[in-house]
């Protein structure tokens with residue numbers, strides 16, 4: 001498959017760019033933060049995204065989707081990364097939607113997936129328990145059809161209607177569906193450094209509604225779904241680094257010191273040129289990996305780890321250099337370049353950071 | 368633009384594969400180990416063995432020493448799509464390049480673009496047929512990164528130019544039959560506008576070379592001296608004093624050639640595992656394990672980016688200053704590979720020995736240091752990216 005966008009994907013990218021620039025620029029993220037928004041994202045923007053079919057973009061038409069593919073969705077993510085727009089796209093559509101679509105029962109698809117695809121329900125995965133990414137382990141457990149345990153860093157947890165929760169079973173990991181309104185669920189909202197939301201959710205003898213897959217399927221399901229999520233998040237991170245880089249280049253041309261543009265200093269030029277090259281590498285990995293999701297490639301795990309590791313590393317480089325090249329003004333809250341630094345750090349630790357994926361890649365390659 | 372349809376391309380693939388299977392000797396399907404595994408052509412061609420000769424002759428008969436060049440100049444006349452198929456099929460069988468030369472990768476593209484019909488007929492055909500070994504006379508003692516500062520002069524003597532001066536770092540000047548040269552034809556013009564592009568026979572009276580020994584122990588390049596060398600006027604390529612445009616165009620091709628990170632018979636992880644082994648399923652040196660993983664990811668990203676650039680070019684977007692970017696990234700990547708090999712290879716890689724076979728890795732390691740110097744240094748490539756891709760102001 002050629003490493004270029006199809007015409008349809010290109011069109012979608014263009015309309016996503018217009019939409020986010022027009023409706024959800026960084027100023028609205030600042031506004032959500034300063035006004036301590038209840039939802040933590042702009043619900044009008046979210047319902048518009050649903051109206052345009054983006055929440056169902058990758059799902060079958062039978063469940064209200066458009067069957068358009070992840071390479072297309074990736075373009076929306078890239079553009080939303082440029083404006084740092086928060087929304088439940090990652091947590092509900094990409095993670096939970098992908099999981100139910102691939103592993104849910106017909107019943108679950110008709111109800112839960114259709115509601116996710118329509119943007120009517122927010123479903124989020126609750127799986128981390130420790131202080132680092134450990135998708136295969138869970139202390140949470142189920143007895144008498146009731147789940148107990150505590151989950152950390154549950155994205156959009158405070159607005160979720162339904163949780164998908166990992167718990168250990170005798171056969172390995174299991175994934176359980178839990179109603180957020182059920183008794184025994186307690187949700188503590190946290191605002192993260194990027195002004196997005198993650199909750200600590202405690203389950204005390206909460207009745208489970210159903211399972212996704214069978215007990216012991218959890219590891220396999222988590223690997224596959226998280227690989228999709230890692231690639232999609234990398235697409236968003238790519239958008240953010242492209243934008244941060246462009247802003248930095250504009251500043252280098254604009255800002256004058258010693259009577260000349262600071263962009264004429266070779267000490268900055270070479271660092272800028274190097275970043276340019278690294279971003280090009282990230283673009284190729286992201287596109288290849290998005291296409292691999294659609295092609296149901298055997299290489300998905302390897303590609304996901306390669307991409308998340310590389311993009312994480314370069315997101316760090318570009319966001320750090322952005323601040324440095326802006327100088328003092330880069331350290332202020334008024335200047336938006338700092339927002340990219342904060343988002344890069346949260347995204348880096350989500351679904352496994354650089355260290356995690358370098359290690360996983362080597363293990364997948366048997367060395 | 369290629370008009371090849373998919374069924375045609377599929378048929379071409381089947382034919383090509385069958386042809387290669389039949390015409391590529393087994394020994395030509397093994398990775399090249401060193402300089403003399405390549406056939407470079409020339410007036411006195413040196414084949415390593417019969418297989419190498421046979422493989423070259425077979426490919427030449429199809430015009431596939433230069434598959435993309437027009438048939439009338441000895442090429443294969445393949446479309447982009449067909450060329451891609453040929454490359455893929457050669458790669459999957461492990462077929463060696465039948466002929467490697469600066470003629471193919473540097474002078475050829477420049478002549479295709481700037482040469483007269485007579486020049487194309489004569490020189491391109493000779494390059495395609497492996498009849499002439501070309502070398503490159505750009506750099507001078509006083510003109511390296513600042514190439515346009517070159518001083519070798521060519522004086523107009525009516526029917527010929529009289530060339531005087533010195534070139535340096537001229538790769539394979541001692542083997543080459545001819546040299547493509549940048550010379551100054553106008554001493555009073557600003558430095559970029561007084562340069563011309565000349566083709567000179569190395570056998571001409573007044574041309575001498577002196578080999579220079581490299582860190583790696585071999586002597587693949589020379590100083591080249593011109594002492595009152597007479598060069599016929601028809602050997603001027605393009606217009607007098609406008610050679611800089613050709614020089615730059617040729618450099619983009621040279622950089623693409625150098626920027627390619629060669630596949631090796633052993634991947635870096637395999638090299639490391641074979642050299643130091645595993646503990647609990649993981650490479651014994653945990654620091655090297657991380658660096659190796661990182662390198663492999665960068666290599667894959669680099670190759671995907673090359674592929675993407677080709678696909679984008681096919682879709683009509685211009686290549687731009689991309690060659691600088693590939694040159695910079697590819698050569699830095701290759702240097703990192705050898706740093707890692709020196710590290711995992713351990714004490715064994717300290718043995719220099721008496722010949723290239725014995726001290727292979729340390730010698731190759733030394734050679735890679737040139738990658739970010741030859742064809743324009745990494746710093747110069749970064750300058751070009753900053754200026755021509757990022758649009759940053761002149762420093």
Ligand SMILES: Cc1cc2nc3c(=O)[nH]c(=O)nc-3n(C[C@H](O)[C@H](O)[C@H](O)COP(=O)(O)OP(=O)(O)OC[C@H]3O[C@@H](n4cnc5c(N)ncnc54)[C@H](O)[C@@H]3O)c2cc1C
Nearest residue numbers: 503504505506511512536537538737740741742743744746
């Ligand atoms: C193995 C090998 C093969 C070669 N083969 C050929 C050949 O066949 N034909 C040929 O013509 N030439 C050949 N060269 C020469 C090569 O092109 C030059 O060495 C190269 O262009 C650098 O020039 P220099 O060696 O004079 O270094 P210099 O230009 O003196 O550079 C020294 C250092 O200064 C830095 N520098 C210079 N200018 C700048 C700047 N503006 N900004 C930042 N840093 C700068 C350089 O990056 C480098 O680090 C070969 C070189 C090597 C190593």
